[in-house]
Each structure stands twice: as structure tokens, then as C-alpha cells.
Amino acid sequence: MADQSRNAVIAQSDLERLVFELPPLPYGTKDLEPVLSAETLEIHHGKHHARYVETLNRLLAEQNFSAHTLEEIIRIAHGSGAKGVFNNAAQAWNHSFFWESMAPKTVKPAGLLASAISSEFGSLETLRQRFSAEGTGHFGSGWVWLIAKRDKLEVISTHDAGSPILEEGVTPLLACDVWEHAYYIDYRQDRAGWITSWWNRLANWSFAETQFDAAIGQGKPWRYPPSQTAR
Structure with missing residues (x-):
């Protein structure tokens, strides 16, 4: 029954596929200077992070994954041993969370x-x-x-x-x-x-x-x- 349920989540119509987008940074590329340079953010977000999202979308189309959220895909791919999907999905998620974990001005926790x-x-x-x-x-x-x-x-x-x-x-x-x-x-x-x-x-x-x-x-x-x- 568990396998049938998982297959129901993963199965996908040939007529549609999921596409994840690269979210924009929550600040400008120069806003974290001098701690992180604009060059670092442009390469890290615009090249590395973007490549994970692009590769994920290609793999999802090739392997017929169909889950509604990236969090679901990460868990399903990890549990099913789909390493390529997992690595790119998790890295897409991790990077977006990392961007949210930073702010131009930091304040102490309260x-x-x-x-x-x-x-x-x-x-x-x-x-x-x-x-x-x-x-x-x-x-x-x-x-x-x-x-x-x-x-x-x-x-x-x-x-x-x-x-x-x-x-x-x-x-x-x-x-x-x-x-x-x-x-x-x-x-x-x-x-x-x-x-x-x-x-x-x-x-x-x-x-x-x-x-x-x-x-x-x-x-x-x-x-x-x-x-x-x-x-």
C-alpha cells in the first residue's frame, strides 16, 4: 500500500510537468557588502543556485516526478534513492533558505x-x-x-x-x-x-x-x- 501511495505521488501525465523557478534574492547583490561582494552573490545565486534549479527541472521531466512542493520532492527522492533529483532539489532548497538566513543589518535575537x-x-x-x-x-x-x-x-x-x-x-x-x-x-x-x-x-x-x-x-x-x- 505504501508503494502504491508513493507511486501515485510520483506518477505524472505526459501532458504536463513541474517547473521550479529560481527565486530572486531577498536583497540587492551589493547589499551584503563588504561581508559578501556583489561578485560572490552574482556567481553564487546566478550561476550555482540557478544551475541546481535548471538541472532539477530537467531531471523531474526525465524521471516523471510529480509532487506539489520542493519539500515533498526532497523527501520522496531521498527515500526512493533518486540521488540526482535529491541532490539538486535539496541544493535548490538549501540555497534559498541560506539567502533568507542573511540580512544587510543583523540584530540580536529577541x-x-x-x-x-x-x-x-x-x-x-x-x-x-x-x-x-x-x-x-x-x-x-x-x-x-x-x-x-x-x-x-x-x-x-x-x-x-x-x-x-x-x-x-x-x-x-x-x-x-x-x-x-x-x-x-x-x-x-x-x-x-x-x-x-x-x-x-x-x-x-x-x-x-x-x-x-x-x-x-x-x-x-x-x-x-x-x-x-x-x-
């Missing part, structure tokens, strides 16, 4: 999230140290995340296209990209310097607060823009 940080880590500085250690110690490409399991906070890292949304009950709050292309133009091999600058000057705590509210049942979490149907 409200319920600030209380949760104090309860879980003791202080924002301790959380910063934990986040930095996770990112600098991560071997190879991937992502560093602040996540919530309901009202409990954790810092984790995922390799390559790995995503915390695969785990039931997890809500990501912030993500920092530690793939080398995310920072090499501006920081060369200095990943630690990149993470420190990201945390101190770009981390979007207003977005994290909204995500945390969703984690504890007081709102809805961020979602990738829904697909369009092309015929």
Missing part, C-alpha cells in the same frame, strides 16, 4: 528564541562558539544549521546536499553555506573568517525568530516557492 538560546546554550556567545566550531570542523562541503526540535535548539552540519528537513519534527532556523564557492572569492581558504563574519554581520535573527515560532506551533515555517505546471 523574544522566545532569545529565551531558548539562554536555556540551551547559556548565552548567545556560547552558541556562536558552538556554531563556529561546527562549521570550521566540518570536513568537505556542506552546511551548518541552527535547528529547533520543537523548543529545543541544536547546531548541526550536513554534508554536500544534506538537509535537516528530512528528519521529522525538525525546523531549521538559520543556515550558513560552507561550500567553498560560497566564500572563496572574498575569504579564500579562510572558512573560519567567513563563518565569523556571517554570524556577526549577516545572520538574520528576525527570520530565525519566525522559524522558531513555527517550530513551537505559533506560525508556519518558510517554504520554497511552489512549482508551476508547464504543458
Whole structure:
């Protein structure tokens, strides 16, 4: 029965296919300078992120995937072993979440999230140290995340296209990209310097607060823009 249900989700008419679009950045390409240069954003968003979306759309057409949201596709592809679809879908999602995780002006967390940080880590500085250690110690490409399991906070890292949304009950709050292309133009091999600058000057705590509210049942979490149907 489970296989029949999954097939019903994946099966698709030959007359239509899903097309995901590359969402625009939530700020201008120069708005994060000098922490991230316009050149970095133009290449990272306009080339790397765009390629994931383009490749995903091609693979969805070739493999007859039909799910209504990118989140569904990520979970279905992971569960069925469709590595190409999973990698490109997850990277499209991860990058969009990463853009939302940054803002031209950062402010300290407040409200319920600030209380949760104090309860879980003791202080924002301790959380910063934990986040930095996770990112600098991560071997190879991937992502560093602040996540919530309901009202409990954790810092984790995922390799390559790995995503915390695969785990039931997890809500990501912030993500920092530690793939080398995310920072090499501006920081060369200095990943630690990149993470420190990201945390101190770009981390979007207003977005994290909204995500945390969703984690504890007081709102809805961020979602990738829904697909369009092309015929």
C-alpha cells in the first residue's frame, strides 16, 4: 500500500510537468557588502543556485516526478534513492533558505528564541562558539544549521546536499553555506573568517525568530516557492 501511495505521488501525465523557478534574492547583490561582494552573490545565486534549479527541472521531466512542493520532492527522492533529483532539489532548497538566513543589518535575537538560546546554550556567545566550531570542523562541503526540535535548539552540519528537513519534527532556523564557492572569492581558504563574519554581520535573527515560532506551533515555517505546471 505504501508503494502504491508513493507511486501515485510520483506518477505524472505526459501532458504536463513541474517547473521550479529560481527565486530572486531577498536583497540587492551589493547589499551584503563588504561581508559578501556583489561578485560572490552574482556567481553564487546566478550561476550555482540557478544551475541546481535548471538541472532539477530537467531531471523531474526525465524521471516523471510529480509532487506539489520542493519539500515533498526532497523527501520522496531521498527515500526512493533518486540521488540526482535529491541532490539538486535539496541544493535548490538549501540555497534559498541560506539567502533568507542573511540580512544587510543583523540584530540580536529577541523574544522566545532569545529565551531558548539562554536555556540551551547559556548565552548567545556560547552558541556562536558552538556554531563556529561546527562549521570550521566540518570536513568537505556542506552546511551548518541552527535547528529547533520543537523548543529545543541544536547546531548541526550536513554534508554536500544534506538537509535537516528530512528528519521529522525538525525546523531549521538559520543556515550558513560552507561550500567553498560560497566564500572563496572574498575569504579564500579562510572558512573560519567567513563563518565569523556571517554570524556577526549577516545572520538574520528576525527570520530565525519566525522559524522558531513555527517550530513551537505559533506560525508556519518558510517554504520554497511552489512549482508551476508547464504543458
